[in-house]
Amino acid sequence: MPAKKTAPAGSTSSVPTAPAKTPKPSTRKAASPPAPSISAPITVDAGDWTVDVAPLGAHVSIAGGTWEAAARAREISATAAQLFTKQANRWAEREIEAEEATRFRTAMAETNVRWLCAHDSYLINLASPDPDLRARSIDSFRAELRRCHALGLDAVVSHPGNFMDDRASGLARNADGIVQALELEQGPTRLLMELTAGQGTVLGSTFEEMADLLSRIPSPLRARVGVCLDTAHIWAAGYDLVTDYDGVWQRFGDEVGFEHLGCLHLNDSKAALGSHLDRHELIGEGTIGGEAFRRIMTDGRLAHVPRIIETPKGDTPAELDGRMLRTLRGYRAA
Template structure:
């Protein structure tokens, strides 16, 4: 059994690996270019995006600076953090910041925006103080998203630590508490996981169980985010049984639940339960799967966000990934 967690240590494997996640680089994010700067990054033709397509972009300098970074890569969709993802410190977003954010985004081609919540949150924890802190942090995440009028908040299911069934129940109860307390326009999207350790939500059936515990009046405010690297690591063979995986998703969860795709190749093997993102077409999943996703009618209107490694030149690397995906869609 894993060691008991404290409120100052990572609460999930996702938290422990957060330094490898988008927006959590050790190096400071490059300064955002002015909104009026010429676009020099070749990210492909954004006008052909049938569904919003973009990347996780940094909010360094202020939430509104995400707009410049999204514009720089000709994004039509974007994902952000609304605070530092690896700190418990919460903050509120006032109307001045929210207005500045929305006005900046209006100067871009972005038409769909989500946030990813803090990696420290663990609504499934059996540690009462940690779980209470997680619920409060989760509520604060929702408040910030509502204030910014974001389309969605992506959240990982928690780490059950003791008993899986009890963890699912605690996770669902935490979601219900937060949704009842924080009402607004942002839809909650629970992200399928790679299944490392005692993390919940790595199978379609377990995610369906979690969502099924949410009362019907709240269920319309909740959906699913599918990360290609996660489901691959969880054992869903997108390479060898692409149609079978999506058939199972439709049968168990339903395509109406799918609110976002995280398009990431993987450094990890099929079924390894390791969450290791790779550049599109350069990992163990390979380009053909992403080509199929970009031309799959079942997914035609689902926003898609990349969380691939950024290296030392985030805009250029993200631009190359978006250009690749747009080229797949044009085939």
């Protein structure tokens, strides 16, 4: 074996030094700012909430406790709000005790919020062909329903699952999981299945497929199920809200029916039409643009449908959410 070479005494050039690594920027979501006092003066200009014919608001954080969502909703003059009832990216479940439910309802009574929903865990996949994952998903979905019922929420928004193997089989498994959970967990909260962007093997990206999913719910349970339409999702799925606005809604009415529309998620998109990418953007600053949202805010067919924004929040969520709500209310008042 050849002898290992060494640098001459005093030399600094014969042994190369690895360049210092530039730290990668953190991709972790910034922690939510502390909630203001429920009685604090409102300083965020979110527009005139009295123009809200349909409830309008944002997804708000529950950091500090579910009841803290009330102060955050009040801070942006929301008349609707969406929240997580637990950490959405973890399987760990929890129950809502009576004390928490009372504290939550008491806090919400101090706001102008008149419609409340949750979004369930992103891990749930009722369409999975894996029996263990599907069983875990059903258990998690049932726990979500119990929490929503305990808090007295109007609705819970849920994504259809990923079929993984065969689309028709996945759709059947998804519907069966919904039925099983609804039969076992009774309460006031309505389930709203959210139309998706259609990435990979995800279900529910077409009006026809969502209508098929709803049709598989037995009639005794059907009144407890509806849909949530996300503008960024259907845009990415190929529904052109910009150049074929009326055509899109005509197709929705024909295939799904406006009577099943329980909520609108109003989000602009970073992604192109038909890209199947779920990338939310600030209202009027994405590939959809402001005019489609102006039409939605003044469309008589949608006049009483609750609407929630899930637009980027940055480091100042109240200010950005307030600006988005002010923009939407401006469309309504114009």
